[in-house]
Amino acid sequence: QVQLVESGGGLVQAGGSLRLSCAASGRTFSSYDMGWFRQAPEKEREFVAAISWSGGSTYYADSVKGRFTISRDNAKNTVYLQMNSLKPEDTAVYYCAAKGHYSGSVYYSKWYDYWGQGTQVTVSS
Numbered sequence: 001q002v003q004l005v006e007s008g009g010g011l012v013q014a015g016g017s018l019r020l021s022c023a024a025s026g027r028t029f030s031s032y033d034m035g036w037f038r039q040a041p042e043k044e045r046e047f048v049a050a051i052s053w054s055g056g057s058t059y060y061a062d063s064v065k066g067r068f069t070i071s072r073d074n075a076k077n078t079v080y081l082q083m084n085s086l087k088p089e090d091t092a093v094y095y096c097a098a099k100g101h102y103s104g105s106v107y108y109s110k111w112y113d114y115w116g117q118g119t120q121v122t123v124s125s
Contacts, residue, residue: 009119022096038092050106
């Protein structure tokens with residue numbers, strides 16, 4: 001069982017930066033691939049970024065590539081999402097999620113077993 005708690009969301013002007021954190025409970029954090037997803041009002045949840053269990057591989061949606069960076073610290077059971085050059089269209093609730101590294105694609109929410117409660121990111125124009 002893994003419990004995930006996101007933090008770091010807030011209100012920022014376009015062009016600004018935020019750093020999201022996701023703290024995980026449990027001793028097996030390092031065995032999970034970790035992902036960030038987001039959901040804007042009246043839109044479906046979408047993939048943002050993911051990082052493999054070892055941290056050796058990272059994956060990004062085209063819409064955030066070059067602006068967002070995902071990282072993890074397995075010693076601290078924490079995954080991060082550094083968001084730079086934020087745009088109003090980045091406004092959404094951001095969720096972190098964990099999936100077993102042996103199962104499915106990091107790009108699809110259905111493969112993730114555990115989810116955080118979400119943190120709101122609002123980018124004003």
